[in-house]
Every structure is written in structure tokens, then in C-alpha cells.
Amino acid sequence: MGLVWWRLEMAAPAELEESLLWKLPLLGVPRVALQHTPEAPERRQLLAWLPESDWPADQRQELERALAPLGEPFNLALPQVRWQRQADEDWSLSWKSHWRPDPVGEQLLVLPAWLEVPPEQAGRLVIRIDPGSAFGTGSHPTTRLCLEALEALAGARQRTGLGPGLGGLRVADLGCGSGILGLAALRLGAASVAAADTDPLAARATRENAALNGLDGAGPATGGPAPLTVTTGSAEALVELLEGRGADLLLCNILAPVIEALIPWFPRLLGPAGVGLLSGLLVDQAPGLERDLAAAGWRVERRVEQDRWGLLQIRSASDVA
Ligand SMILES: C[S@@+](CC[C@H](N)C(=O)[O-])C[C@H]1O[C@@H](n2cnc3c(N)ncnc32)[C@H](O)[C@@H]1O
Incomplete structure (x- = not known):
């Protein structure tokens, strides 16, 4: 039987988005993604997957406490964290699939490390990045x-x-x-x-x-x-x-x-x-x-x-x- 995961979901305000993406891997949570909503680009959700066996309730509370200070420079409280148990099959489809090639300006394309350049972006200057690394x-x-x-x-x-x-x-x-x-x-x-x-x-x-x-x-x-x-x-x-x-x-x-x-x-x-x-x-x-x-x-x-x-x-x- 495959692993069971805790799926963390929370709103990611623009001020905190990158800090969360950066801090979570340092706290032992490398599987992180941002869910973009094309219809409302200003409303992004942060998702993360944690092996259930490694993250009992007290550890998950500790994680939330460790994230809270990220909001301090902006006078923001950490948005509410929602936890959901999830089976292995779901997670493997989830994490990497949320990342997309990201065209910036007229010429650049930021590309998650594991993706190919989409044909419609072929003329752009590609910057490959391993998301969550920093x-x-x-x-x-x-x-x-x-x-x-x-x-x-x-x-x-x-x-x-x-x-x-x-x-x-x-x-x-x-x-x-x-x-x-x-x-x-x-x-x-x-x-x-x-x-x-x-x-x-x-x-x-x-x-x-x-x-x-x-x-x-x-x-x-x-x-x-x-x-x-x-x-x-x-x-x-x-x-x-x-x-x-x-x-x-x-x-x-x-x-x-x-x-x-x-x-x-x-x-x-x-x-x-x-x-x-x-x-x-x-x-x-x-x-x-x-x-x-x-x-x-x-x-x-x-x-x-x-x-x-x-x-x-x-x-x-x-x-x-
Ligand atoms: C907002 S991030 C910018 C990362 C990247 N340059 C970008 O534009 O996306 C700021 C970075 O500065 C680093 N940093 C903070 N204080 C610094 C300092 N006094 N000298 C050098 N780096 C610092 C942090 O560790 C962090 O990686």
C-alpha cells in the first residue's frame, strides 16, 4: 500500500507567497506548489504534501507556529491552514502538475526544471529553475x-x-x-x-x-x-x-x-x-x-x-x- 499524505492548503497572499515557498522546504516540507487560478490571478493557494507518518498533530501545529513570523514584516496574520488526508495516487498527480511554464515580459520564460519548452513559447529565452530550492x-x-x-x-x-x-x-x-x-x-x-x-x-x-x-x-x-x-x-x-x-x-x-x-x-x-x-x-x-x-x-x-x-x-x- 502506498504512503498516505497530509495535504496542506492555505491562501497565499502576494506578500507571503515566495517566503512560504522558500521556508517550507527548510522546515522539512519539499513538496510545495502554488495553485494559480487563471480567472483570478490575485487569488493563489499554497499546497504542500507531508507524509502522514512523519507529521502527527503536534508536529503540524509546530510547523504552523514556525510559519507565523513570515507575516510580521507586513503586519499580516498567517492565513488559516487546512489539512486533508490524501492517498498516494492523488499526491503523485498533484505536486509537480501545479507548476506551469511562466512567460515573463516579451522575451523570458521561467521553466520548472522538469518541463519541456511549450512550442508556442519556443522563441523565448529560457531560465530553468528548480522551484522551492530558494x-x-x-x-x-x-x-x-x-x-x-x-x-x-x-x-x-x-x-x-x-x-x-x-x-x-x-x-x-x-x-x-x-x-x-x-x-x-x-x-x-x-x-x-x-x-x-x-x-x-x-x-x-x-x-x-x-x-x-x-x-x-x-x-x-x-x-x-x-x-x-x-x-x-x-x-x-x-x-x-x-x-x-x-x-x-x-x-x-x-x-x-x-x-x-x-x-x-x-x-x-x-x-x-x-x-x-x-x-x-x-x-x-x-x-x-x-x-x-x-x-x-x-x-x-x-x-x-x-x-x-x-x-x-x-x-x-x-x-x-
Ligand atoms: C526576496 S529574495 C530575492 C531572491 C531573488 N534575487 C529574486 O529576485 O527572486 C532576497 C534574498 O536575499 C537574501 N538576503 C537577505 N539579506 C541579505 C543580505 N544582507 N545580503 C545578502 N543577501 C541577503 C535572502 O537570503 C534571500 O535569498
Whole structure:
């Protein structure tokens, strides 16, 4: 007889979605999925499957308690968790089947690792991701804002004759999570990505996702360096990985207070004509962050919003490009 499972189901508010997808595997629950409702994309359900024998009632309560603090930064209570016993056959059809190829912007396609590119998406630049390995499956508004901003930047460079795309750019990805942003930058033509995350599991996920995309090894026949390198740590570790030469493009999708604390590192992470894409901020946190950036000599040249989240594109105030 096959295993019996507990199926966890709960509403996944946009603010908590990625944190839940990221935290559950760390708490011993790797089989996680988001149920998208095409008719009401703003209402997503989180599903997870736990072997019944390993998860008695007290362990399940403990799990709920461990998830509750995820809502604190947003003043949100954890949505109600519903548990349902389920037979083996149901689960095997369930988990992976909820993931779909996810087109982003005009050019990119985020593809769960086990799926093939659908024929209708054949022209897109594919980023393969193992969902649940770390924050960054592409479904969170802040990740999407960054992916779309990368595409817009590539388009703008092309139009002004600086391209093709992000051609030749050295990119720094601070708070890389699954590595999705750096991998997208490489697909859009960047020459190299140096990535860092304070969470060692995220650094490992970035390394694994780079391998999944064939972007971990030495460059083409020239035997050049690996296009994506990653380290565990924050700005200091990333400066070291960049070998003291500021990048052309900085990607930083972390919560606003963390970005604020990292501003003093930006001059060492970015070269004098470099551009930064900052996200992870709620729209009402943008004015405060902009004030801190201006005081440190950074100019905001583009602002984008999606749901309640924002993205700022910055460059040094002394660079008039
Ligand atoms: C919102 S996730 C972004 C992941 C991915 N870059 C994306 O856009 O989907 C933020 C990531 O930043 C990492 N992080 C948090 N504070 C950090 C810090 N001070 N320095 C570097 N990484 C940090 C977290 O571990 C997490 O993986």
C-alpha cells in the first residue's frame, strides 16, 4: 500500500507567497506548489504534501507556529491552514502538475526544471529553475519587476546602440536566492554574474540552477571563466568576488530596510557608470529609500510598481548618461 499524505492548503497572499515557498522546504516540507487560478490571478493557494507518518498533530501545529513570523514584516496574520488526508495516487498527480511554464515580459520564460519548452513559447529565452530550492521562482511581483526591468534595460541599450541586449555587462546579484535574476541577465547577453546570498542554501540553489541552465562551467571553447560565480555572504563577500572592480549592473531584491543598510556598499559594488535595480520594497517605503539614496549621491532614473511592490532604477548622481 502506498504512503498516505497530509495535504496542506492555505491562501497565499502576494506578500507571503515566495517566503512560504522558500521556508517550507527548510522546515522539512519539499513538496510545495502554488495553485494559480487563471480567472483570478490575485487569488493563489499554497499546497504542500507531508507524509502522514512523519507529521502527527503536534508536529503540524509546530510547523504552523514556525510559519507565523513570515507575516510580521507586513503586519499580516498567517492565513488559516487546512489539512486533508490524501492517498498516494492523488499526491503523485498533484505536486509537480501545479507548476506551469511562466512567460515573463516579451522575451523570458521561467521553466520548472522538469518541463519541456511549450512550442508556442519556443522563441523565448529560457531560465530553468528548480522551484522551492530558494526564493525566486518568478511568481513574486518583486522578482517579476526585476526580470521585466532587466528586459527593459536590454531593450534601451539596444535602441541607443549600446547593445546587443546586456551584451558585455558585468553583473552583481546581491541576495541571489534561486539565482533567477543573474541567470536572466546572462540569457539577455550579460558577460558574467557574481552572486551572493547570506543564506548558504540559497547560494547552493543558485549554483545548482546555474548548472541546470548550463551556465556554471567554463565559457565557450575559449576556456574562459564560469559565467556565474556565487558566494555565501553579503556585500563584503560580493565585493571580493568582483575582485575590487565595480560591476556595470547591480541587482538587489531584498526588503527595504536591508537595502537601506546596504547603500554604503553600492560605490564598491557598482562602477562609476553602473546602474542598479533595487526591488523588494513596498510602494509606501519608496520615498524613504529614495531620500537615503539621494543623500548618498544616487539618482533614481526609473520607478515601476506592481501590486503593492516597487522597483527603483538608480545610477550615480554624478553620471549624466
Ligand atoms: C526576496 S529574495 C530575492 C531572491 C531573488 N534575487 C529574486 O529576485 O527572486 C532576497 C534574498 O536575499 C537574501 N538576503 C537577505 N539579506 C541579505 C543580505 N544582507 N545580503 C545578502 N543577501 C541577503 C535572502 O537570503 C534571500 O535569498
